Amino acid sequence: MRRSRKLLILSVFVAGLAVAWTGHLFMDYTSSNAFCASCHVHPHATTSWKQGPHFDTQSGFVANCVDCHLPPPDTSGFLVAKASSGARDAWGFLFKDTDAINWEAKAQRSEAVKHVFKSSCLHCHQTLFPRGISTEGADAHLHYERKADEIHCINCHIDVGHFRSERENAASAVLSMPTERTLYTEAAVVTVFEDYRETIPGTDVDFEMVAIPGGSFLMGSPADEAYRNEDEGPQRQVDVAPFWMGKAEVSWREYELFFQQKGIEGRSTDRIPDGKVVAVTGPTPPYGNPDQGWGRGNLPAITMTFYAAQKYCQWLSRKTGKKYRLPTEAEWEYASRANTSGDYFFEGEADSYQQDGWFSSFFSADTAIINRYVISSLNSNGRTRSPGAVVANPFGLVNMLGNVREFCLDFYNADAYSLSHASNPDGPASGETRVIRGGSYRSDPAELRIARRDKTDKDAWQRTDPQIPKSLWWYSDCIDVGFRVVCEE
Numbered sequence: 001m002r003r004s005r006k007l008l009i010l011s012v013f014v015a016g017l018a019v020a021w022t023g024h025l026f027m028d029y030t031s032s033n034a035f036c037a038s039c040h041v042h043p044h045a046t047t048s049w050k051q052g053p054h055f056d057t058q059s060g061f062v063a064n065c066v067d068c069h070l071p072p073p074d075t076s077g078f079l080v081a082k083a084s085s086g087a088r089d090a091w092g093f094l095f096k097d098t099d100a101i102n103w104e105a106k107a108q109r110s111e112a113v114k115h116v117f118k119s120s121c122l123h124c125h126q127t128l129f130p131r132g133i134s135t136e137g138a139d140a141h142l143h144y145e146r147k148a149d150e151i152h153c154i155n156c157h158i159d160v161g162h163f164r165s166e167r168e169n170a171a172s173a174v175l176s177m178p179t180e181r182t183l184y185t186e187a188a189v190v191t192v193f194e195d196y197r198e199t200i201p202g203t204d205v206d207f208e209m210v211a212i213p214g215g216s217f218l219m220g221s222p223a224d225e226a227y228r229n230e231d232e233g234p235q236r237q238v239d240v241a242p243f244w245m246g247k248a249e250v251s252w253r254e255y256e257l258f259f260q261q262k263g264i265e266g267r268s269t270d271r272i273p274d275g276k277v278v279a280v281t282g283p284t285p286p287y288g289n290p291d292q293g294w295g296r297g298n299l300p301a302i303t304m305t306f307y308a309a310q311k312y313c314q315w316l317s318r319k320t321g322k323k324y325r326l327p328t329e330a331e332w333e334y335a336s337r338a339n340t341s342g343d344y345f346f347e348g349e350a351d352s353y354q355q356d357g358w359f360s361s362f363f364s365a366d367t368a369i370i371n372r373y374v375i376s377s378l379n380s381n382g383r384t385r386s387p388g389a390v391v392a393n394p395f396g397l398v399n400m401l402g403n404v405r406e407f408c409l410d411f412y413n414a415d416a417y418s419l420s421h422a423s424n425p426d427g428p429a430s431g432e433t434r435v436i437r438g439g440s441y442r443s444d445p446a447e448l449r450i451a452r453r454d455k456t457d458k459d460a461w462q463r464t465d466p467q468i469p470k471s472l473w474w475y476s477d478c479i480d481v482g483f484r485v486v487c488e489e
Helices: 002-030 033-039 045-051 065-069 078-095 118-124 135-146 252-261 306-320 329-337 368-373
Strands: 196-199 206-212 215-219 236-240 243-246 405-411 434-437 453-455 486-488
Touching (some): 033 045, 033 078, 065 118, 206 329, 215 329, 243 329, 252 306, 329 405, 329 434
Antiparallel strands (some): 206 243, 215 236, 243 486, 405 434
8 A cells, every 4th residue: 555655646746747847848849939920910020120129139139029019938928928828829810801901000019018028128128228328319318217117118119129220310300402393483372262272482382272261160079979089068159250271181291391491400409507408499309210111202291299380380471471270179179060060070970980899800881981981090091192092172272181280279178169259269378288189090980080089298208318307399109190280260
């Protein structure tokens, strides 16, 4: 009996060793790069990883898939993260249409932070101030230490794991003045209230302005509108005087001209005796590539601050001799509705296009109509589009909904509709934030309703900007806000 017990104990011990060894082999095998690549559905994951700085460092170290996409193996959450990550990738490999996945959106910071563990970054990078770090890098890491609970390493180092050349720092790649094109000698002369094409003297840059007739409309949304927010009411009758509005959002071609002519002075490192940075009068370059690698030209300009948008309007007014400015919230909604009522200026309601819940993976709404007029999460592939990609509203304006959210002149107040006057309202006299309207390429149908209101969020939009004070000119963490201009009659 005693011998049998010893044999049983020995058998259990040997079996335990076998299980442990098998488990070790299984963990090693399923943590290999080859195993990850065998069912990873991203089409360029391996190629972009090998092009990145983590594949072959100066010291010869290679960061493998699990080094970034799982927490360190000696932490309590490793097995749970490994199981959930493996299940997610297996589900995608077996059941998803990989051609339909929005890879552009998946490559953006908002998604990347979900798949990289900050603990793993710090596991390898045990000092944030290595020898040879630049002044800008040291400033950024000091900012990280102050905001470590809010900032992920990926916020600044988005391409170290999977390199994308189009997202390299291209802040200096602004348009150069054309040398072989015909330049305009004067601004457009406008003598009657009709559409016109503005021309910027000394350049070959022009853009279309649409005459918006004055009128009266019902501003806001009815109490029974689906997805309605409280700040969209109460509905009220509003009178609006005639004005001109840009047919499309201000493009990179137009904005870069302003950026260049105002002078690229850079970030000043000179300091006066009290330690403050010397003031910079011109727009400063952004960190990284402000167009996100999508291109510039006629695409809408993005990532500039509300302050920068106002400065652009002032510059444009001086260049053309007209009074350009941002639209008021009432002007924006009136122009967007274009004598229509309802959720949109085209047929259909938000709840007929919105895809909520788990069943949306199996049943798709008919989005053909909304996709004709709007660049949204339904058809954007995670990036902005040129004005010609959609059909104009009844006033002849394009991208009033979607593509990029647009600044309005008004300060934001949730109760603005019940507080302001009904004739050419210009919003509250003061406030902390500004109104934004229209939704963007990231928005779903509910967020694209004409009546929906939004507001600036400077703290969140400049979270990773390490400068003190923050940049007046650029948002470091907001890539879907732009603006269009209006001209007073």
